Amino acid sequence: MSQTTTRVPQEQRTRAMRERLLEACVAVLVEKGWAGTSTTLVSQRAGVSRGAQLHHFPTKASLVVAAVEMLAERRHHLLEEVSQGLPQGAGRTRAVLNAFGDHFASDVFTAALELWVAARTDAELLQVVGPLEQRVGRETHQACVEMLGIDESVPGNRELVQATLDLVRGLGLANTISDDTARRRRILDRWADELDTVIARQEQG
Amino acid sequence: MSQTTTRVPQEQRTRAMRERLLEACVAVLVEKGWAGTSTTLVSQRAGVSRGAQLHHFPTKASLVVAAVEMLAERRHHLLEEVSQGLPQGAGRTRAVLNAFGDHFASDVFTAALELWVAARTDAELLQVVGPLEQRVGRETHQACVEMLGIDESVPGNRELVQATLDLVRGLGLANTISDDTARRRRILDRWADELDTVIARQEQG
Known part of the structure; x- marks a missing residue:
């Protein structure tokens, strides 16, 4: 049971982080256009570590498409x-x-x-x-x-x-x-x- | 009279060079998009010297808009x-x-x-x-x-x-x-x- 209770929050946290990244990506894309968008800028805006961002979306293309x-x-x-x-x-x-x-x-x-x-x-x-x-x-x-x-x-x-x-x-x-x-x-x-x-x-x- | 005959070809040459630059600019823009377009690339494509290009169009924006x-x-x-x-x-x-x-x-x-x-x-x-x-x-x-x-x-x-x-x-x-x-x-x-x-x-x- 303790396994379940710890797994759910972890999944929720991952999901929330993904959503924060995607929302930040849209904001940067709308504000700065494709050329002005970088994965670094998006992870900064989302308050997500560079490592976590790269783990979820290894390239700019995969991040923007998602x-x-x-x-x-x-x-x-x-x-x-x-x-x-x-x-x-x-x-x-x-x-x-x-x-x-x-x-x-x-x-x-x-x-x-x-x-x-x-x-x-x-x-x-x-x-x-x-x-x-x-x-x-x-x-x-x-x-x-x-x-x-x-x-x-x-x-x-x-x-x-x-x-x-x-x-x-x-x-x-x-x-x-x-x-x-x-x-x-x-x-x-x-x-x-x-x-x-x-x-x-x-x-x- | 000799002044007229030399001036006309000069105007024609300038006009032709301008057109070559603008045509090269369109070709580069269509092929590489805005971010991939540079004035250097356009003057190379047009076969026009960098100095002449800068004289006619001092910025990328002025070149693309023209x-x-x-x-x-x-x-x-x-x-x-x-x-x-x-x-x-x-x-x-x-x-x-x-x-x-x-x-x-x-x-x-x-x-x-x-x-x-x-x-x-x-x-x-x-x-x-x-x-x-x-x-x-x-x-x-x-x-x-x-x-x-x-x-x-x-x-x-x-x-x-x-x-x-x-x-x-x-x-x-x-x-x-x-x-x-x-x-x-x-x-x-x-x-x-x-x-x-x-x-x-x-x-x-």
Whole structure:
């Protein structure tokens, strides 16, 4: 029994240290960009010894990829929470699009953008980032379909969902160097009205 | 007269050297990213002496900003050429959207993206990049309105044009780490059909 009670706190401590490292990594990445991020800086920010950091994440790439992965999971859970509170009927599409717009205007997008752009010119990093982006992309697409309640078996609807996600990605990029919130809301409200028109047209047959 | 004949070639030589530097800068930026770009590397690639390079562009930022500016102007002229050859009526919107899609999937977008992301964490660079992006953004928006032949005085149409440009920006980003051409075409064709439906609805009054 004493074995169990000592093992659990140790696992918890390890888990907490990992999370502190990943959170510090996101903060440094958002503040200083990929080039300005070093494992030394991250372990200092996290208050974790260099040895412990190297044990958990032996390279900068492994640390940053794990940090972006953690963020993506967290944001995904946030989207699921938003999904529970969505209004039915009028206003639902607008609410969904604004949730995705905010998602892509958050730190998760900024951190992922730094990793994405770095991977473009780093073949080794790309081997890890490519599959991660594909997986996150699939999950985000699925969440968007469910939240919009759109029928992807109707020809052309899949492309509309893809367009919606590429739109919020473009808006996310526009938001990185200046606060684009007001413009983003106007654009997404207009896009939501258009999607509602398409869906209504399909329901009328 | 001899003064004129010697001055003109000198101006031409200076102009040619400037262009060689800017073209080399774009090539290095696309190949190695912002962090991997140095003025030394660019002058070597351009075959221009270090002294001449420093005379024209004293800093890395001034060189990269001028390179992205040159590219943006060239791509803008290319869009104007495309504009001359557009079909009237059916298929026009698809042709316009695919022209913009290709524009944002080209080296000009990749180079601008590297500059944009670097400017996010570099206040000095941002002071130059911010106004450049605003100007290029306005010009691109105006070109898109004219090529689509859309009436921006109709409420909601301005937001549709903005959404179209944010969509192609998002598609440009998706294209940076893998060739996304086929998916991009399907999405833009679908969005073009939607825009055509909106425009037809407005014309019917």
